[in-house]
Amino acid sequence: MTATKPVRVRFAPSPTGHLHIGGARTALYNYLLARQTGGQFLLRIEDTDRKRFVEGAEEELKNSLRWLGIQWDEGIDVGGDHGPYRQSERKAIYQEYARKLVADGHAYPCFCSAERLERVRTEQQKNKEIPHYDGTCRALSPEEAARRVAAGESHVIRFKTPKEGATTVRDLLRGDITVQNSTLDDYILVKSDGLALYHLAAMVDDHLMGISHVIRGAEWLATLPLHCLIIRAMGWNEPVWAHLSVFLKPSGKGKMSKRESADLIKDGHSIFVKDLADLGYLPEAVVNWVALMGWSYDDHTEIFSMADLIEKFSLERLNPSPAAINFTKFDHFNGVYIRSLTVEDLAQRIQPFFEKAGLKADMPTLLKIAPIIHERLAGLDEAPEIAGFFFRDEVTPEAAELAAKNMTAAQSAKVARDAHAILSALPEITPALAEPPMRSYVEQSGFSAGQVFGILRIAVTGQKVSPPLFESMEIIGREKVLARILRAAETLEGLA
RNA sequence: GCCCCCAUCGUCUAGUGGCCCAGGACGCGGCCCUCUCAAGGCCAAAACGAGGAUUCGAAUUCCUCUGGGGGCACCA
Numbered sequence: 001m002t003a004t005k006p007v008r009v010r011f012a013p014s015p016t017g018h019l020h021i022g023g024a025r026t027a028l029y030n031y032l033l034a035r036q037t038g039g040q041f042l043l044r045i046e047d048t049d050r051k052r053f054v055e056g057a058e059e060e061l062k063n064s065l066r067w068l069g070i071q072w073d074e075g076i077d078v079g080g081d082h083g084p085y086r087q088s089e090r091k092a093i094y095q096e097y098a099r100k101l102v103a104d105g106h107a108y109p110c111f112c113s114a115e116r117l118e119r120v121r122t123e124q125q126k127n128k129e130i131p132h133y134d135g136t137c138r139a140l141s142p143e144e145a146a147r148r149v150a151a152g153e154s155h156v157i158r159f160k161t162p163k164e165g166a167t168t169v170r171d172l173l174r175g176d177i178t179v180q181n182s183t184l185d186d187y188i189l190v191k192s193d194g195l196a197l198y199h200l201a202a203m204v205d206d207h208l209m210g211i212s213h214v215i216r217g218a219e220w221l222a223t224l225p226l227h228c229l230i231i232r233a234m235g236w237n238e239p240v241w242a243h244l245s246v247f248l249k250p251s252g253k254g255k256m257s258k259r260e261s262a263d264l265i266k267d268g269h270s271i272f273v274k275d276l277a278d279l280g281y282l283p284e285a286v287v288n289w290v291a292l293m294g295w296s297y298d299d300h301t302e303i304f305s306m307a308d309l310i311e312k313f314s315l316e317r318l319n320p321s322p323a324a325i326n327f328t329k330f331d332h333f334n335g336v337y338i339r340s341l342t343v344e345d346l347a348q349r350i351q352p353f354f355e356k357a358g359l360k361a362d363m364p365t366l367l368k369i370a371p372i373i374h375e376r377l378a379g380l381d382e383a384p385e386i387a388g389f390f391f392r393d394e395v396t397p398e399a400a401e402l403a404a405k406n407m408t409a410a411q412s413a414k415v416a417r418d419a420h421a422i423l424s425a426l427p428e429i430t431p432a433l434a435e436p437p438m439r440s441y442v443e444q445s446g447f448s449a450g451q452v453f454g455i456l457r458i459a460v461t462g463q464k465v466s467p468p469l470f471e472s473m474e475i476i477g478r479e480k481v482l483a484r485i486l487r488a489a490e491t492l493e494g495l496a
Numbered sequence: 497g498c499c500c501c502c503a504u505c506g507u508c509u510a511g512u513g514g515c516c517c518a519g520g521a522c523g524c525g526g527c528c529c530u531c532u533c534a535a536g537g538c539c540a541a542a543a544c545g546a547g548g549a550u551u552c553g554a555a556u557u558c559c560u561c562u563g564g565g566g567g568c569a570c571c572a
Contacts, residue, residue, distance in 0.1 A: 014572050049571055114570070121569095130498050131568070156570055174501070183499050183568095191570040198572050222500060222567035245502080246566065252507075254565075292508065292521090299510035300520045319509080321502050322565055329508065329522045339535075375535040386533085435531095442531090453531035465533045 006039035007212045011065075011072070012202065014046040015057035018272040019064040020261070021325070022217065022247045025290045029244065030215050031070045032291075032313040042209060043075030045086045046202065048195050064273035068283050069306055074209075082209040087201050094196035097204050097234070098157045098189055106233035107189060109145045109155040110137035132185040133158065157190035159199075159230065167225045172242040173320040179225050187226055199223060203230045206239060213240045215315075218322075242315055245294050245322045247271075252324035268379070269327045280353070280379030282341075285334040293323045303336060335378050343370045350383040357384035359391040368475045372467040387467065390475060395462035395484055399491050402458055404451040412455050413492035415447065419456055420485045429478045431470035438470075459488030 011027040013019065019027075034041035043065070047053055062077065074080030084090060101107035110133075121131045137145070138160060149155060161184045168178040189200040196204070206214060220227075221243045231238050249256045256271060264270050268279055276286055288304050296319070297304070297312050304312065338346065347366040354361035369387050376386055389395055403412040422437050423429055442449045453469050460481055466472060473481045 012572095016572075046572065052571060110570095117570090125497085128497060171501090177500070179500070185568080188570055193570080195570090197570070202572090217566095218501075219566060219572085225500095243501090248565075250507080252564080289508095294508090296509055298520090302508095302521055323509090324507060326507050326522070332522055335535090373534095376533065378534085438531095449531050451531095457532060463532090466531095467533085469531055 004037045005212075006037045007033050008040050008042070008210045009034050009213050009215060010042040010044050010075075010206070010209065010211055012044040012046050012205075012216075013061060014049065014052065015061065016049075016052045016054050017057060018274055019061050020271045021273065021286070021290050022271075024064070024068060024273050024286070025247075025293065026215060026217060026244055027065060027070055028068070028287060028291060028309075029295070029313065029318075030213075031072075032309050033213065033215070033315065034073070035310040036313060039212075040073040041071075042080065042082075042211075043072035043077075043085065044205060044209070045076055045088075046198060047086060047088045048198065048201055050088070050195075060274055067277060068273065068287055087196075087205065090201070090205070091195055093208070094190065094201050094204055095194060098196065098200060101159070101189070101230075101233060102157060104233070105142075105160065107157050107159050108138055108140070108142075109149050110158045110186075110188070111148060111153055111155045112136055130183070135186065138186060154192050156188045156192050158186040159189050159226065159233075161186050161226070161229065167229060169224050169228045170241065171221065171224065172240055172315055173245075173318050174243070177221075177224070184225060184229075187223075189230075199226055199230065203227055203234075207231070207234070207236045211239050213242065213315075215242045215244065218243045218246050218320075240315075242318065243320075244318065245320055247293065248322050248324040250325050250327060256325070268381075269330075271325065278381070280381030281330070281334050282337045282349075282380070285330070285337040288337070289330045289333045293325070294319050331378055338377050338380065339375055341374075343367060343374070346370045346374060350377075350380055353381055353383050354388070354391060357388060359384060359388055361391050365390060365475065369467070372471045372475075376467065386465075389461045389463065389466070390472075392462075395460070397458045397462045397488065397491075399495060401464065402455065402488055402492050403495070404447070404454045407447065407451055407455075409492050409495035411447075413489050413496055415445065415452055415455050416459060416485055416489035416492060418445070419452070420482060420489060423473075423478075423485070424482050426478075429470070429473045429481055431468075431474060434473065435470050455488070456485065460484050 009030040011030050013023055031041045033039070045058060058076070065072070072078060074082065075085040098107065102109065117133070120134050124131050138158070162181045164181060166178050166180050167184070168176050170176050187199055188197055190196050224241060224243070228238060246255060248254060249260060261271050265275060265279075270276060270279060273286070284305065287306055287309070291304060291309055291313075292302065295313070295317055297317065341349070344367065347363060347370045350370070351361055351363070351366055369390055373383060373387050377383060403409045404415070407415075418441060419438065422441055423434060426433050438452070439449070442452050445452060454464075457466050457469050458464055460469070460473060460476065
């Protein structure tokens with residue numbers, strides 16, 4: 001692979017909600033690059049907005065990341081030489097740099113009230129102007145500003161955006177992007193409560209933490225010029241910027257709304273990582289699926305383990321266009337990964353789903369049914385639905401469904417009786433022992449295999465769709481099988 | 497409204513001027529296999545948003561339009 005210097009990258013979410021697949025992808029790409037180059041991946045918490053703080057969000061975030069197999073080398077919990085890694089604990093650091101910006105003439109205190117700002121904004125909107133700060137406090141002399149600050153007057157710190165000229169920034173996926181400085185505003189860097197806003201905090205942290213590559217969502221593209229301007233005003237080196245395309249809803253029309261995200265779970269999908277395990281998804285499938293939304297390796301390879309991704313990922317092959325979320329493809333990947341599991345692994349992973357369904361699923365039996373449901377599972381969560389009958393004492397087929405297609409109840413009852421006779425003559429019911437005599441019975445009965453086996457299937461499993469019949473019978477055991485067939489025959493006779 | 501970004505099958509994508517009357521994958525349809533359902537195998541339908549320009553030659557370069565997306569907070 002291309003020899004690259006070790007990178008220092010970071011994932012810096014705010015603890016305001018659940019980790020969704022977009023965030024997971026951002027974290028993943030950062031992680032991959034760090035692993036590939038032998039660098040470090042840091043986890044930083046951007047919690048400068050106390051109002052939006054959600055209790056437990058940080059814990060959930062860490063669990064989601066770990067479930068996906070993404071470990072961080074530095075940051076909250078694990079520590080490191082550049083802490084603290086929670087922005088709320090770095091207030092003094094940001095203030096120090098804000099003061100430096102003011103001292104150097106790159107920023108200024110602003111005493112305007114929120115109410116006045118609101119009035120200015122509505123006025124500008126009425127006049128069809130671009131809403132922006134009108135510059136009242138920018139015009140203040142540094143001496144007067146300093147005096148008012150010293151007097152304890154409430155204020156924010158604004159960035160003194162150049163009025164003239166243009167700013168050119170470079171995004172790795174899109175190349176040079178130039179914006180006129182006149183379209184930029186004097187953004188607030190520090191709030192009146194003294195806490196920095198993202199723009200300042202993130203730039204200071206990235207610099208102090210030695211971040212070499214900033215890989216983040218495309219929603220930051222619009223503020224990239226501001227970020228570059230801050231970095232240049234500080235006299236720091238710029239990191240490499242890579243802005244990942246946003247995820248669109250499955251229709252491709254727009255971003256997923258809060259409401260739509262919540263509704264997804266009704267049909268077994270979710271964009272929140274915390275839901276995915278319960279929905280029967282494998283973390284390996286999530287990683288593979290998400291990695292391929294906005295990145296590709298070549299024109300045909302689709303299956304990538306985490307190790308493959310670490311080896312093959314490259315920023316150069318990132319795609320800047322927005323991508324619609326495709327859950328059908330997700331399900332496909334999940335099936336692929338389920339099928340690639342060993343029998344032991346599969347048995348382990350489906351056990352909790354049986355328990356959740358109220359079934360006591362013992363490992364020896366699980367080990368026996370795993371091979372026959374293996375390739376029938378699109379999700380782990382389907383296991384109890386497909387194979388629950390193995391763990392139930394009784395099976396209660398619908399009387400009306402017991403009779404086979406194009407057969408009367410009487411005919412079906414006869415078949416059940418005959419089958420019972422044939423099978424009860426056997427010392428045990430295994431595919432090798434039971435299938436040959438049943439096949440010859442089918443031949444001389446005049447019915448089709450589908451009809452005969454269909455009757456037995458529903459009698460024995462209670463389901464119209466099941467794993468292979470004789471394999472299932474062997475696992476259920478001779479006594480139970482014979483009893484269930486007998487009961488079905490009686491029910492059928494009652495119908496006739 | 498303003499600024500910025502993006503634009504290949506329904507969806508994810510390959511494609512960096514001739515290897516492309518565009519390749520792979522999901523899904524869809526058909527066939528095969530088959531005790532049901534899957535899995536598997538095979539086959540098919542399906543795209544370069546529009547218009548200009550450059551060029552011997554354009555999906556690939558440039559311009560305009562159109563469409564889509566993101567952003568315009570004392571949120572991140």
